[in-house]
Amino acid sequence: MNAPLPLAHWTLEWRGAMLRFARLHLQPREDAEDAVQDALAAALSADAEVVAQAGPKRYLFGILKHKITDRLRMKYRPEVSYAEAFHDDLDDVLFNARGHWAEGVAPSTWAAPESRLQTEQFFVVVDLCVHRLAPKPARVFSMKEFLECEAEEICGTLGLTRADYWQCMSRARKQIQLCLNERWFTEGPSC
Numbered sequence: 001m002n003a004p005l006p007l008a009h010w011t012l013e014w015r016g017a018m019l020r021f022a023r024l025h026l027q028p029r030e031d032a033e034d035a036v037q038d039a040l041a042a043a044l045s046a047d048a049e050v051v052a053q054a055g056p057k058r059y060l061f062g063i064l065k066h067k068i069t070d071r072l073r074m075k076y077r078p079e080v081s082y083a084e085a086f087h088d089d090l091d092d093v094l095f096n097a098r099g100h101w102a103e104g105v106a107p108s109t110w111a112a113p114e115s116r117l118q119t120e121q122f123f124v125v126v127d128l129c130v131h132r133l134a135p136k137p138a139r140v141f142s143m144k145e146f147l148e149c150e151a152e153e154i155c156g157t158l159g160l161t162r163a164d165y166w167q168c169m170s171r172a173r174k175q176i177q178l179c180l181n182e183r184w185f186t187e188g189p190s191c
Helices: 007-025 029-043 048-054 056-076 090-094 113-131 135-145 151-158 162-185
Strands: none
Touching (some): 007 056, 048 056, 113 135, 135 151, 135 162
16 A cells, blocks of 8 residues: 655645646636645545656646646536547547557657756746736736647637737747746746
8 A cells, every 4th residue: 555645745835836826727716726625635546656756746736737727618618418529439549450559649758857857947937937927918828838728718718809819928928038038048047
């Protein structure tokens, strides 16, 4: 049997950052808090080895990302029946006739630990830069880049026109580029 996960420690360490991320996408505050609590509750059933391999922050934010996306979709999309959602057999999409991964869908290999650390540091700086944006461009950019929503879904969710969406993305990208130039590319990692 696996040792229990240090959820109390994770809650103290990551709850604030998780709540800031959730509040960027969910209103009112209670919805954001519920998403964070759902993510922490889901972590209780996690396998300690899986969490250790992924890293607690990555694991928790991965769950949170899905909880936020689920809440946004429930709020703004009509219900779809199981038959409509899964009309294709998933195995036909993921695997070829010989049972091997289909081209373009195979899982990628893990990067070296040194590059992973530098990548994690880079994304800490990106997170800092995103949180320095005005709320509207921050939401649009985060939904597109972090939650991987399509432009139409973002426009529908936030009540934006296509022109407003592109303006927000353009402003966010420019401001993030400036921030990254200041905090990462010029000086190296700094938080």
